[in-house]
Amino acid sequence: MLLINRKYILLFSLGLMGLLQPLKAQEKTTVNGTVKDKMNGESIMGAVIKVDQLANVVVTSNEYGFFAISLPKGKYDLRIIYVGYEEKRIPITLNEPMSIPIFLESKNQLAEVVVESKRKDDNLMKAQMGTETLNMKSISRVPVLFGEKDVLKTIQLLPGVKSAGEGNSGFYVRGGASDQNLILLDEAPVYNASHLLGFFSTFNSDAIKDATLIKGNGPAQYGGRLSSVLDVKMKEGNNKNYIVNGGVGLISSRLSIEGPIQEDKSSFILSGRRTYADIFVKANEKFKDNILYFYDFNAKANYIIDDKNRIYFSGYFGRDELGLGTSFGINWGNKTGTIRWNRVMSNKLFLNTSFIYSDYNYDVSLKNGETKFNVNSNIKDVNVKQDYTYYFNPKNTIRFGFNTILHTITPSIFSGTVNNSVNKVGRNGLENAIYFNNNFKANQQLTLDYGLRVSAYTLMGGDVYNIYNGDEKTSSILLQKNAFGKTYLNLEPRITGNYRINELSSVKLAYARNVQHLHLLSNATASSPSDQWIGNSYNIKPELADQTSIGYARNFKNNTYELGAELYYKKMQNQLDYKDGTNINTIADVESALLYGMGRAYGFELLAKKKMGLVSGWISYTLSKAERKIEGINGGEWYNAKQDRTHDISIVSIVELNSKWSVSGVFVYYTGDAVTFPTGKYSFEGQTIYQYAKRNANRMPTYHRLDLSVTYENRNKNKRETSWNFSLYNVYGRENAYRINFQDDPLDKTKTQIIQTALFRWVPSITYNFKF
């Protein structure tokens, strides 16, 4: 507690430091504006606005392209810089508050940088640590499984991010579990971000503008998960021209249409995607009843009401269907919807109000002759958020706001000929947060970003909450409908600092506490649609993580090369697991089978990028350790988390051969997952049963793979663009172990056979993309 108090005192004094300074300054007035792409009207986040006459004034545009600068009255030249766009200079005479729209023109450059910064030396300027932004346009050439470009698979090639397995879009960040990533699509949480058991992500790259990953040291406006935030933003839609975009691949096809509703005032985008693997499967008489596909649909529209108000509507709907005729079926999917209202409150204050809805559900149906039943589970959020950006002065940009979420979590409920013996109902929880964050540019060298988030989770009525002491139920609390139960209140301080040593290098330091109120109980490692979410209760306390990291960044050769190194240590409390032999889908009260403990993760991450030129790409290396200690597992001793991989290397390279042809490659190498192999065996009722020792003390074989892809692009005069992409996944056909099974040798029952299953050897794919 004492430690925390000290941190607050520090934060408080820093706050004063930043805010008191302007008192000395002379009379000021404010210029604000919105930065947009000239071609399509999309707003540009993270554009850097500098003032030529005042070297130390630097402001960046927010998510909606908005910025504001307060300056003493006078004549200035504003310079607007954003990578991939022509730099723009705007002379202004500032006598009274003014507003200027800024349109940047995209550079006609050959090389697209895959992981791009807003500014060539942005990495040295920003206080943010462990943050990477992926631009959709630029990831298109990274080869991926089935030729489907995918933001979730591309982020797995970054340091500190590990894939959940072969071809899987699930990921682990810095030793955290997969449910510890907050995945947002236009601010709406996506509870299951994968299709087809993880082989595809729910994000259709045609509908996505960019995605930002923050590995645990995020600013205070983000909260709710321990390990990371993946903030995915949908395109707004071109407000100048109609554009049709699409692609035809071996596994899936997609189409999107965007354009103005009223030119320069409103626009829309609609995108859809569907896989058709099932059509091939059905062609075979033996599999004609098999059902196996997914589809998803993104829609977004925005309307500029006047120069102070803008409104956005965005939505997502996706569904997976798997089944066997009418006898077996499982379908699951997400629905999200967001309404956002941007309002320029004053020339320095920007407000965004969001109303957000998110719903994930799955349904299993079994019709086996006379056995007919369904299993349903659902998690639903209704969410209101207000986020203020206050451009206090050129040195301080303040964000503050609140967020209220009503969660409704319905556990798996059986209906039909099979029913739950103990009636199960959904539970509600209310998650509230208020936050304050200041970005303070102390001087040319030092930038601090610090804030405090206060989060509270309140249990809500309508269900009986049992209290357990170990195995034993000690009491029950019946919370009446609309009554409030226990509230968990947590303080989440965060600070990151950047000190620029010289023109070429900087050091960074960060600390953050993150709190998580929703928890995923998962049976298998691969994401399964039937995994269960559960909120805090009288037994389940919020998960806590404290992460400290230190980093060094250096640029070489006129910012062509960028090198970043980070060290982190993360301590996690109130981690959940459950007892062996628990069926979380049928058990009357899953809380009776839960186990509690803690986790720790630490590591070293290295990222070297070449950002410009005919050859671009990056090398990422992670050396890390992730462990858990849970009472009732492994004798209460520390053990390796399943995602513990000592070494993890990714190399991504893109070569522009000429204006039409480009070649790219990905090489991935990592230590096998921590697993538990049997050490011995015994016989029971004539069957061989395996004996185990320590949990996760063994390793899967080392994983490595090379993927290559060739892209041919053709642009003709009337803006029509087509491209062909040929890719080969796992070029040298390594049989990477997906699963290792132990069984009696069918030919000689006195022997044990160890069978390794590999999922894919070579997977070629061809995709045709068009835009007109």
Added chain:
Amino acid sequence: MRLTIYLYCAILFFASCDKIITLPLQDNEVKLVIEASITDQPGPYFVKLTRSINLNDINVYPVVENGTVIISDNTGIKDTLKYSKEGIYKTKLIQGVYGRTYNLEVNVDGKKYTATTTMPSKVNLDSLRINTFSINGENQYSIIPVYTDPLELGNSYQFIQRINDTLDNNYNIFNDNLNNGKINQRPLGRPNIDIVIKNLDLVTVEMRCISKATHLYFYTLSQQGGSGPGGGTAPTNLPNNINGGALGLFSAHTIQTKTIQIP
């Protein structure tokens, strides 16, 4: 629900290749294995004592011949078992009666192992029914054991299926977390790929009413898949009711058997 298995099958349809591998030998702690059961059938009942072996060894399990095995019950009967052969010890007096609690005490090489179990009441297996459905145009069969689960929560069952005398080694472990107090309508899982129930097949089902500890042991076993990202839960030694660190189980259960022929 063999949901995950089904899902894997669907995915593995795309590709996948299996190969036999070897893994380096690990240290294994040799443990005593106790296989003890009492049923509602007339005795004698048997307790088998063996030892666990290394994973790469041939499946020949060393037997323990010098142990002492005592089973007593809550009516005061105490039975010291007599060694017969192949690690098997036989009872002389003890009777399997519904609701009676049994204590097992095993002494081997100066170490003592104990376990307690209670024989559940018998739930009558009324009949077997055939459940017919069609997949990809072919008729498929599964068996529904017909019994009425008692109103009180906490009944557990194990079903062992034989198709024309071939044992189906899938585990059908039920409890009344679903459908408490109702006539059972859940079919047994279809046997694994090697055995398909066809027309004219004789299917024999053995139903056991088991204790919670036995349910936990076999249910955990049924959940253990392989290892790795595609492998399911991290496996551990099966939780059992034996104190003292032995593997195996002491189970008191009822046995009923019925046979049905597929038309």
